[in-house]
Amino acid sequence: MVNIDEGAHAPPPAEVEDLPPPHATGWWSRWVFSQDAKYIAIQYAGTALAIGFVALVLSWLIRMQLGFPGVFDFISAEAYYQFITMHGMIMVVYLLTAVFLGGFGNYLIPLMVGARDMVFPFVNMLSFWVYLLAVLVLAASFFVPGGPTGAGWTLYPPQAILSGTPGGTSWGILLMLVSLILFIIGFTMGGLNYAVTVLQARTRGMTLMRMPLTVWGIFTATVMALLAFPALFVACVMMLFDRLLGTSFFMPTLVEMGEQLSYGGGSPIVFQHLFWFFGHPEVYIVALPAFGIVSDLIAVHARKAIFGYRMMVWAIVIIGALSFIVWAHHMYVSGMHPWFGFFFATTTLIIAVPTAIKVYNWVLTLWRGDIHLSLPMLFALGFVVTFVNGGLTGLFLGNVVVDVPLSDTMFVVAHFHMVMGVAPILVIYGAIYHWFPLASGRMLNETMGRIHFWVTFLGAYLIFFPMHYVGLTGVPRRYPDISASFVPDSVMTLNAFISAMALIVGAAQVLFLFNLFWSALRGERAQPNPWRAASLEWQTPDMPPHHGNWGAALPVVHRWAYDYGVPGAGADYLAQTDPSRRHGEDIA
Amino acid sequence: MVVAAVLVLVVLGSIGFHLFSPWWWTPIASNWGYIDTTLVITFWITGFVFAAVVLFMAWCVWRYRHRPGRRADWTPENRRLELWLTGATALGVAAMLAPGLWVWASFVTVPEEADEVEVVAQQWFWSYRYPGEDGRLGRADATWISADNPLGVSPHDRFGADDVIVDGGDMHLPLDRPVKVLLRSIDVLHNFYVPEFRAKMDMVPGSVTYFWLTPTREGEFEVLCAELCGTGHGFMRGYVLVETETQFNAWLGEQLTFAQTQQDAPVRFAGPTGGTP
Numbered sequence: 001m002v003n004i005d006e007g008a009h010a011p012p013p014a015e016v017e018d019l020p021p022p023h024a025t026g027w028w029s030r031w032v033f034s035q036d037a038k039y040i041a042i043q044y045a046g047t048a049l050a051i052g053f054v055a056l057v058l059s060w061l062i063r064m065q066l067g068f069p070g071v072f073d074f075i076s077a078e079a080y081y082q083f084i085t086m087h088g089m090i091m092v093v094y095l096l097t098a099v100f101l102g103g104f105g106n107y108l109i110p111l112m113v114g115a116r117d118m119v120f121p122f123v124n125m126l127s128f129w130v131y132l133l134a135v136l137v138l139a140a141s142f143f144v145p146g147g148p149t150g151a152g153w154t155l156y157p158p159q160a161i162l163s164g165t166p167g168g169t170s171w172g173i174l175l176m177l178v179s180l181i182l183f184i185i186g187f188t189m190g191g192l193n194y195a196v197t198v199l200q201a202r203t204r205g206m207t208l209m210r211m212p213l214t215v216w217g218i219f220t221a222t223v224m225a226l227l228a229f230p231a232l233f234v235a236c237v238m239m240l241f242d243r244l245l246g247t248s249f250f251m252p253t254l255v256e257m258g259e260q261l262s263y264g265g266g267s268p269i270v271f272q273h274l275f276w277f278f279g280h281p282e283v284y285i286v287a288l289p290a291f292g293i294v295s296d297l298i299a300v301h302a303r304k305a306i307f308g309y310r311m312m313v314w315a316i317v318i319i320g321a322l323s324f325i326v327w328a329h330h331m332y333v334s335g336m337h338p339w340f341g342f343f344f345a346t347t348t349l350i351i352a353v354p355t356a357i358k359v360y361n362w363v364l365t366l367w368r369g370d371i372h373l374s375l376p377m378l379f380a381l382g383f384v385v386t387f388v389n390g391g392l393t394g395l396f397l398g399n400v401v402v403d404v405p406l407s408d409t410m411f412v413v414a415h416f417h418m419v420m421g422v423a424p425i426l427v428i429y430g431a432i433y434h435w436f437p438l439a440s441g442r443m444l445n446e447t448m449g450r451i452h453f454w455v456t457f458l459g460a461y462l463i464f465f466p467m468h469y470v471g472l473t474g475v476p477r478r479y480p481d482i483s484a485s486f487v488p489d490s491v492m493t494l495n496a497f498i499s500a501m502a503l504i505v506g507a508a509q510v511l512f513l514f515n516l517f518w519s520a521l522r523g524e525r526a527q528p529n530p531w532r533a534a535s536l537e538w539q540t541p542d543m544p545p546h547h548g549n550w551g552a553a554l555p556v557v558h559r560w561a562y563d564y565g566v567p568g569a570g571a572d573y574l575a576q577t578d579p580s581r582r583h584g585e586d587i588a
Numbered sequence: 589m590v591v592a593a594v595l596v597l598v599v600l601g602s603i604g605f606h607l608f609s610p611w612w613w614t615p616i617a618s619n620w621g622y623i624d625t626t627l628v629i630t631f632w633i634t635g636f637v638f639a640a641v642v643l644f645m646a647w648c649v650w651r652y653r654h655r656p657g658r659r660a661d662w663t664p665e666n667r668r669l670e671l672w673l674t675g676a677t678a679l680g681v682a683a684m685l686a687p688g689l690w691v692w693a694s695f696v697t698v699p700e701e702a703d704e705v706e707v708v709a710q711q712w713f714w715s716y717r718y719p720g721e722d723g724r725l726g727r728a729d730a731t732w733i734s735a736d737n738p739l740g741v742s743p744h745d746r747f748g749a750d751d752v753i754v755d756g757g758d759m760h761l762p763l764d765r766p767v768k769v770l771l772r773s774i775d776v777l778h779n780f781y782v783p784e785f786r787a788k789m790d791m792v793p794g795s796v797t798y799f800w801l802t803p804t805r806e807g808e809f810e811v812l813c814a815e816l817c818g819t820g821h822g823f824m825r826g827y828v829l830v831e832t833e834t835q836f837n838a839w840l841g842e843q844l845t846f847a848q849t850q851q852d853a854p855v856r857f858a859g860p861t862g863g864t865p
Contacts, residue, residue: 077819077820077821077822077823078819081816081819081821150819151816152816154816156777156815156816158775158776158777158793159775159776159777159816159817159818162775162776162818164711164712164775164776164817164818164819164820165776165818165819166819168818252730252792252793252794252795253729253730253731253793253794254730254774254775254776254793254794255710255730255733255740255774255775256711256775257711257775258733258735260730260731260733266794267794267795268777268792268793268794269792269795302652302660303654303659303660304660304661304663305660305662305663305664306664307663307664307665307666308664308665308666308670309664309665310665311665311670333779333788333789333790334790334792335771335789335790335791335792335795335797338692338695338696339696341692341696342689342692342693345685345688345689345692346685346689349681349684349685350681352677352681353674353677353678353681356637356673356677357670357673357674357677359641360641360670360673361670363641363644363645363648364663364666364669366645366648366649366652367644367648367652368652368660368661368663369648369652369660369661370652370654370658370659370660371648371649371652371653371654372654373591373649373653373654378591381591381595381645381649384641384642384645385595385598385642385645388637388638388641388642389602389638392634392637392638393634395630395633395634395681395684396627396630396634399626399630399684399685399688400688400689400692401622401623401626401688401689401691401692401695402623402626402627402630402688404623404695404786404787404788405613405620405623405627405783405786405787405788406627407788407814408779408781408788408814408815409814458594461598465602465605466605466609466611469605469606469609469611469612470611472611472612472613473611473612473613473614473783474613474614474783476781476812476813476814478816478821478822479812479821479822480822481822484810484812484825485808485809485810486614486783486784486809486810488610488611490610490611491611494611562664564660565659565660565661565662566662567662572659572660
């Protein structure tokens with residue numbers, strides 16, 4: 001018999017005086033250089049969605065080439081490699097990381113923990129402007145001589161900085177590296193904010209184990225990112241030196257097109273270790289906020305306490321820690337010492353256990369719930385399906401010997417799109433449908449939302465599920481034309497089908513963007529707390545919350561964020577600020 | 589109702605696609621059948637989990653859908669259930685990991701009797717080197733590369749003289765003989781990939797990587813590069829011919845050795861008074 005919410009009735013006295021943040025005085029400081037985390041969140045998310053739309057268009061071009069090779073003359077091999085590189089890097093770093101941490105992190109952390117703002121609002125503002133600069137530098141590479149880099153999003157040297165790769169000896173790779181360096185600087189400023197705010201600025205009664213899982217997910221991902229991004233940072237700096245100053249960090253003795261280059265003594269594999277020491281945690285930097293958010297969406301819309309809250313928190317923390325010792329599963333066939341395979345396969349498959357626990361707990365939260373099939377719930381269900389699917393194919397690729405035939409094939413492309421493309425993006429959408437009323441005071445249009453959900457969920461599944469089998473036949477990834485002696489003609493038909501689906505799914509995203517703008521201006525006015533959610537962000541005196549979030553006095557928290565369907569309570573939920581005595585029975 | 593039905597359809601459709609679609613791996617041509625077996629075990633276990641989770645979810649969505657007056661149960665935790673599920677998951681993971689690691693152990697243990705053959709990659713074609721009569725490959729390094737010595741074989745290593753150089757042709761392998769494929773690149777990363785062999789490995793400039801296999805089926809198989817290596821990556825193809833040992837030896841005898849390629853007047857253009865190969 002455990003009481004999950006012991007000591008609910010005596011929130012400790014405030015440790016520091018409540019100091020409302022200074023309010024903006026001028027037009028510029030209010031509407032452009034805002035230091036309000038909510039405003040910065042929207043700037044972050046808006047920029048990320050804008051550059052993400054570029055990546056979406058690139059994915060259309062990629063699929064046009066793959067589905068109908070030779071039909072589109074303007075997609076040369078060079079252009080194809082530039083498209084896949086920019087598509088991948090934008091989606092992973094500039095869209096997903098930025099939306100989850102810069103967007104949802106900024107919006108939700110202060111509101112969910114009961115703070116008036118981030119603890120360092122000025123640095124927080126700088127974080128966005130440096131991020132915007134990073135995006136502009138990246139976008140500029142489309143317009144420079146030689147175009148953007150075509151080195152693949154992994155940027156593996158030596159080819160990334162040699163003439164056989166688009167942008168390798170011109171501007172492309174330089175702009176990419178500079179942009180990443182800027183991104184990391186910007187993120188670090190934001191990330192320190194998110195972490196310190198969670199640790200230091202929680203309101204009275206908001207213990208760590210009462211925080212919504214959204215905050216746990218974003219907090220853990222932020223700490224991970226602060227530890228992982230430096231590896232990418234140094235890798236970028238070293239590669240810039242190799243390219244500009246003639247150092248040989250990653251460059252062995254080599255002969256390019258019959259000509260001996262002046263490099264010598266470096267190791268290309270060192271870059272891969274640095275890249276994936278960032279790159280694998282990066283997967284969870286995207287996934288953990290999604291895990292947290294989807295837990296909250298499911299609990300609110302199934303009107304039921306999240307199942308196994310403490311397990312969920314520990315699973316997030318354990319996954320975060322383990323993700324730092326699995327990176328070389330991206331390198332099973334890289335030529336590193338083969339014995340590493342035993343270690344990294346074992347750690348990789350172990351991580352499946354806490355991940356599976358999270359899946360069970362989402363499904364067990366639905367079990368005996370009161371399931372409202374609202375838009376956020378639909379997206380949450382879609383997430384569980386695609387995440388389970390993509391997670392399970394990870395067990396193929398993590399198990400070192402099974403990876404050997406599959407690595408570098410379309411199976412890998414299908415896997416990571418399902419697990420860290422489609423699944424987190426479904427969560428982003430679910431979260432936007434869920435929190436849009438809080439941010440704008442209006443509801444998103446339901447009909448457009450349902451069309452958006454069904455086309456996106458089913459369409460994306462129809463794209464990426466069959467793609468695994470394209471890879472299984474042996475088709476390698478990063479080939480602009482996949483025809484080969486062992487590839488049956490029917491695979492080309494399947495490819496054309498996948499491309500057609502990609503266009504349709506892409507069109508649904510345009511509909512979503514339209515809905516966003518249309519509803520922000522014309523949408524139905526939202527009731528306060530329209531989903532009857534218990535967590536703190538919906539308990540603000542105004543909706544949307546004003547600067548400073550809480551009006552005259554900070555809220556006091558009396559319970560966890562999941563008191564839904566509490567036996568004996570009158571309403572079907574008790575807000576975290578509800579001081580009433582009944583706070584959940586003992587738990588069997 | 590619709591949602592639950594669609595979730596069931598997703599499961600049935602996925603299983604149906606797996607069982608009835610024509611897309612499956614190419615017939616194997618090496619000794620790595622165990623890799624295929626491990627992959628099939630993984631398909632069974634993961635397929636079961638996928639179906640179980642999504643079908644249970646579909647049932648919940650239908651059974652516990654909102655109706656007026658309905659209220660969720662209060663079950664925030666269930667230690668027993670959580671422990672059981674954790675244990676079962678760990679067991680399933682072990683059932684995939686154990687055979688995987690066992691097969692990996694044999695994958696990384698090259699048999700003593702394996703022949704050696706070297707594959708050299710550069711943008712964007714393949715070359716090959718066989719050890720010649722002494723059974724040993726001579727040293728090679730990118731610093732030795734010149735127009736006459738495209739693979740950078742050291743002229744100072746006596747084991748290199750009889751090495752057979754196949755520059756830009758097809759690869760040949762004898763049937764049923766284990767072979768250690770040594771992989772070398774002289775410019776950027778490449779990856780020697782023959783889908784029918786199931787094995788592949790990156791080629792890293794500055795070091796020599798390897799894998800081993802025993803070809804088990806005669807035929808002509810396509811070689812592809814599986815590590816992005818620049819604009820020509822998608823067109824970096826070649827062929828490997830698996831043939832009987834007699835055919836293989838006959839073919840090998842017709843190729844030029846390193847020493848022959850280094851003579852001032854290349855042997856293949858030698859006049860009537862010149863040496864014969």
